[in-house]
Amino acid sequence: MLGEREYIEALRTHPLYRAFRVDKITLFLLTKSLQDYLQGQKTPLQTLLEQDKDALLNKALKLHRALSQITGLKAFVIPTQARVGGGVQMGALESFGVQLQANIDCKALYHALYKRGVAGVVRSDCVVLDVYALFEKDMRALVCCVQEVLENFYKGFSCSNPS
Structure with missing residues (x-):
């Protein structure tokens, strides 16, 4: 055409x-x-779509190890199903994620992370971070963001984007 x-x-x-x-x-x-x-x-999307289950599990385990070092946070690797966005509904893609449990309201944690550009989901009163669309180069920034958000909550401040 x-x-x-x-x-x-x-x-x-x-x-x-x-x-x-x-x-x-x-x-x-x-x-x-x-x-x-x-x-x-390959485009970044092609690279992500070609990940196999072992690569996703290894990425989730790496994120889990890093997040487990944060005081006041419990992290668990769980199976998830990722979806490709953009208005095209494909079938669910097998993936893994890291479930976060902290001593704060999960919806407050979700919103604080979302304000920082972290797209998780709330599932079973926990925030889940799926690793399907996570690039290795962004993992450290993600861990630092989660740590900063939790530190702000524990200090009694609300998290907002720095201006």
């Missing part, structure tokens, strides 16, 4: 065309992604 005049013209008359209008940035990103793909380079 790419570059075929008759198909492109037909798409322009469709009512959804206005809702999904492609701009120059989108075209640039699509072009770059296709060029990288043709040159054999």
Whole structure:
């Protein structure tokens, strides 16, 4: 369909065309992604989607070891199911996560982490951090964020983004 005049013209008359209008940035990103793909380079999403169960478990164990060093926090590795976002519903992907238990309300912990850019889920009165979309290079920052949030709670302060 790419570059075929008759198909492109037909798409322009469709009512959804206005809702999904492609701009120059989108075209640039699509072009770059296709060029990288043709040159054999993987996108970060491809790298994440190609993880096997052993790699995910090892990543969860590594995160667990680091989080277990934080005072006042209990961490447990648990099986999870990750989902790919972006409006496309694929089946659930087997994964692992680290369940966090602290002496504070789990929803307060969830919201404090969320304000810092950490996307976890609340499950069984605990915050769970799934490792499926966690890059190794970001693990230290994640651990530091959890530690800072808990330290702020234990000092009696609410966590907010630094300005």
